[in-house]
Amino acid sequence: MCGLIGYVGDEPAAAVLSGALARLEYRGYDSAGVAILNDGIIILAKDKGKLADVIKACKIDTLVGHVGIGHTRWATHGGVTKENAHPHCDDKNQIAVVHNGIIENCVELRARLSRKYKFISDTDTEVIPHLIREYIDSGLTFERAVFAAARELKGSYAILAVSMLEPEKVVAVRKESPLVIGLGVKSNYIGSDALSFLPYTKNVIFLEDNERAVITKDKVTVYNEDHEELTQKVTQIQWEWKAGTKGNYDYYMLKEIEEQPQVIRQSIMQDNNLINRMAIEILRARQVVFVGCGSSRNAALIGRYAFSKIGHVFSDVILGSEFGYFSESVDKRTLVIALSQSGETADVLDGVKQAKTNGATVFSLVNVAGSSLARMSDKVLCLNGGPEIGVAATKSFMAELCLLYLLAFAMDGTLEKGRGMLRDVSDLVEADLPRHSSRIPGIANRLKEREDFYFLARGINFAMAGEGALKLKEISYVHAEGMPAGELKHGTLALIDNGTPVVVICPTDYTFTDTITNIMEAKARGAHIIGISNSAESVFNDCIMISKVDEVLYPLVTTIPLQLLAYHSALARGLDPDKPRNLAKSVTVK
Ligand code: F6R
Numbered sequence: 001m002c003g004l005i006g007y008v009g010d011e012p013a014a015a016v017l018s019g020a021l022a023r024l025e026y027r028g029y030d031s032a033g034v035a036i037l038n039d040g041i042i043i044l045a046k047d048k049g050k051l052a053d054v055i056k057a058c059k060i061d062t063l064v065g066h067v068g069i070g071h072t073r074w075a076t077h078g079g080v081t082k083e084n085a086h087p088h089c090d091d092k093n094q095i096a097v098v099h100n101g102i103i104e105n106c107v108e109l110r111a112r113l114s115r116k117y118k119f120i121s122d123t124d125t126e127v128i129p130h131l132i133r134e135y136i137d138s139g140l141t142f143e144r145a146v147f148a149a150a151r152e153l154k155g156s157y158a159i160l161a162v163s164m165l166e167p168e169k170v171v172a173v174r175k176e177s178p179l180v181i182g183l184g185v186k187s188n189y190i191g192s193d194a195l196s197f198l199p200y201t202k203n204v205i206f207l208e209d210n211e212r213a214v215i216t217k218d219k220v221t222v223y224n225e226d227h228e229e230l231t232q233k234v235t236q237i238q239w240e241w242k243a244g245t246k247g248n249y250d251y252y253m254l255k256e257i258e259e260q261p262q263v264i265r266q267s268i269m270q271d272n273n274l275i276n277r278m279a280i281e282i283l284r285a286r287q288v289v290f291v292g293c294g295s296s297r298n299a300a301l302i303g304r305y306a307f308s309k310i311g312h313v314f315s316d317v318i319l320g321s322e323f324g325y326f327s328e329s330v331d332k333r334t335l336v337i338a339l340s341q342s343g344e345t346a347d348v349l350d351g352v353k354q355a356k357t358n359g360a361t362v363f364s365l366v367n368v369a370g371s372s373l374a375r376m377s378d379k380v381l382c383l384n385g386g387p388e389i390g391v392a393a394t395k396s397f398m399a400e401l402c403l404l405y406l407l408a409f410a411m412d413g414t415l416e417k418g419r420g421m422l423r424d425v426s427d428l429v430e431a432d433l434p435r436h437s438s439r440i441p442g443i444a445n446r447l448k449e450r451e452d453f454y455f456l457a458r459g460i461n462f463a464m465a466g467e468g469a470l471k472l473k474e475i476s477y478v479h480a481e482g483m484p485a486g487e488l489k490h491g492t493l494a495l496i497d498n499g500t501p502v503v504v505i506c507p508t509d510y511t512f513t514d515t516i517t518n519i520m521e522a523k524a525r526g527a528h529i530i531g532i533s534n535s536a537e538s539v540f541n542d543c544i545m546i547s548k549v550d551e552v553l554y555p556l557v558t559t560i561p562l563q564l565l566a567y568h569s570a571l572a573r574g575l576d577p578d579k580p581r582n583l584a585k586s587v588t589v590k
């Protein structure tokens with residue numbers, strides 16, 4: 001959700017910023033831009049469109065200078081236009097600002113500032129450079145003016161600002177949107193995530209809410225809201241930046257799908273003591289509530305079945321954006337388990353803050369170590385999935401499932417046996433891959449004209465129906481609904497017509513017989529049935545065969561075929577699966 005980068009050092013800023021923006025592009029890709037300081041003036045280059053096109057059209061590679069800021073946009077306020085692209089400047093072009101988040105009081109601020117300064121965009125962000133200008137005009141230095149402006153802003157923000165008045169520095173402020181400082185040699189960086197500058201340094205400082213920073217080539221200074229200098233907590237990032245590259249693949253999504261057998265093996269390498277301590281707390285809690293959004297929420301729904309079936313604990317799942325509405329029922333005997341790939345999803349962070357205020361204990365399952373969610377949790381399990389760049393969640397979903405199963409096995413006192421079962425499944429998932437890769441493109445191609453898909457399943461597989469539908473919607477832009485198979489006859493059956501594609505997840509487990517009955521009902525109305533099963537049933541028009549596994553573990557073997565169906569459907573429709581329209585990977589706004 002908008003990617004920011006700032007750089008001060010000996011290297012040409014244009015090259016550093018362009019590379020960093022490419023690594024941040026998964027956060028937003030409707031427009032991009034940079035502001036680079038050269039010889040005491042700000043050179044602004046920005047436009048709408050994908051980063052590579054903007055770099056080319058604006059000749060960003062040719063810009064000279066060693067200090068700069070850059071931005072990839074995911075539009076919130078104002079359409080996708082050149083004027084609305086970041087950076088935004090003040091009237092005199094002396095200050096340039098990039099921003100991620102939402103300024104909630106932008107209407108009032110704009111009304112006041114537009115009496116003095118000319119606005120040229122529709123964004124909420126543009127109030128920031130004008131506000132900084134107002135403070136400079138009242139006598140403050142640039143640095144102090146940025147901090148004073150931040151005090152007036154309501155909402156969430158990560159802001160980077162540069163000015164020709166103090167051309168050797170990038171000034172940063174953060175509230176509820178991530179910012180990470182990278183410490184280099186004769187160069188320093190600040191970005192929305194550490195991946196942006198990972199080729200240069202692994203030594204980072206995570207800014208906390210309401211902290212500010214001043215970054216020069218030789219020095220980084222971090223302040224609290226009262227402008228007191230803070231002791232810096234430097235940590236080391238474990239990821240290798242090469243893990244975040246596409247390698248020989250055309251798309252990140254396919255690479256990340258195919259990494260999943262290995263991701264299962266990596267994700268289950270967890271500290272036994274930690275898992276067992278967490279399991280004991282789960283068993284002792286008065287109530288256990290999962291919180292997550294999108295695919296992470298679907299993983300939580302599967303976790304709910306696994307906790308019940310394996311760990312004998314009843315739990316509930318609440319969407320991040322709805323969590324606050326249950327605050328009356330959350331107290332210090334509540335255990336909240338938050339799931340998030342990014343650890344920065346605003347709706348999840350909001351829910352977790354509410355839970356903490358009410359005294360609840362918070363465990364989190366996150367992929368990005370050091371993320372906001374990880375830092376605010378009482379106990380954290382890292383997914384160990386490596387960087388996930390494709391916008392659609394794939395390997396992070398798989399890793400979340402594995403950790404939920406591990407916790408469930410630990411609750412049952414069978415952690416080691418369970419880990420062995422998960423390891424065995426990783427081999428079966430690997431063995432299934434070539435078959436899926438040859439079978440699924442043909443199915444996707446045959447169905448490429450269809451605009452409505454239904455996904456059905458029961459029991460622990462039901463959330464896989466939701467996950468399959470979500471993947472298809474987000475990257476293929478077709479309407480898809482996932483639902484418990486038993487619900488079909490309660491209304492949705494009216495939509496089934498001749499040739500309507502119905503994807504059914506029905507391994508020969510405890511859900512099999514009832515699911516087959518529901519498919520018969522759909523088939524009788526003309527549905528085209530795509531079965532995902534370990535048994536080739538005659539009711540299927542198309543069959544995607546999966547390996548037979550223990551019946552609680554089927555979600556692990558149905559994940560990849562559903563992801564590949566969505567991936568190949570996107571390709572069959574001529575779409576870029578890595579950059580679906582209107583979406584961004586890290587959703588840092590409410
Ligand atoms: C779906 C997808 C999204 C995310 C959701 C939560 O493919 O990617 O639905 O799952 O935005 O993101 P995290 O897990 O980062 O909190």
